[in-house]
Amino acid sequence: MLIREWMATDVLTVDENTSMMKALHLMKENKIRRLPVMSHGKLVGIISDRDLKEASPSKATTLDVHELYYLLAEIKIKEIMTKNPITIQPDETIERAAVVMLENKVSGLPVVNGKSELVGIVTQSDIFRAFVNITGIYRGGVQFAFSLDDRPGSIKEVADTVREHGGRIVSILSSTDMAVEGTRNVYIRIRNLPQEDLENLEKTLRQKFRVIYMVKDILKTV
Structure with a gap:
């Protein structure tokens, strides 16, 4: 920008x-x-x-x-x-x-x-x-952080899984600065999902990928 x-x-x-x-x-x-x-x-x-x-x-x-x-x-x-x-x-x-x-x-x-x-x-x-604006936090309150192999296609695999579970991605940020050698940290923010759907998505992601954390940002108190 x-x-x-x-x-x-x-x-x-x-x-x-x-x-x-x-x-x-x-x-x-x-x-x-x-x-x-x-x-x-x-x-x-x-x-x-x-x-x-x-x-x-x-x-x-x-x-x-x-x-x-x-x-x-x-x-x-x-x-x-x-x-x-x-x-x-x-x-x-x-x-x-x-x-x-x-x-x-x-x-x-x-x-x-x-x-x-x-x-x-x-x-x-x-x-x-x-x-x-880059993070898209106003458009989506849920962020997943992953440690992914630093290779072509690794981010797409996660994104496809998110979409298969009804998740709508609003931003994807990636960095190798604080990642383990051979990996990259990827931060995917999605629109809010019903609690049950979010729990199912998180469970699947943790089974298939290395999830660092999942955070649900609440802006009503800001």
């Missing part, structure tokens, strides 16, 4: 000469945690709520309220922003965005096009939405 399908395109930005006070107000008012910083139409930095908190006077300050407001109004974003922020392009994958965020310990990335123009922003929340 590509970043352009999940990023926010209506991006609120600030000029590099914007005051700390205004940036704080914008973030609070719009319930956002970061703002791309622009100069003459170009992206020059990014400011986060953490940057603003770290630059703000501590609660132990001896400044009175008027001095405090003056200070916040005088400090410019360009003095505390992260310059030359890490960016990503809209036609890169959401998976790569997740890796970039993880490796660089950031929770959001400005998205720029081939002309280095800001076209959006992608955040951890967007990554979560994409992950939930």
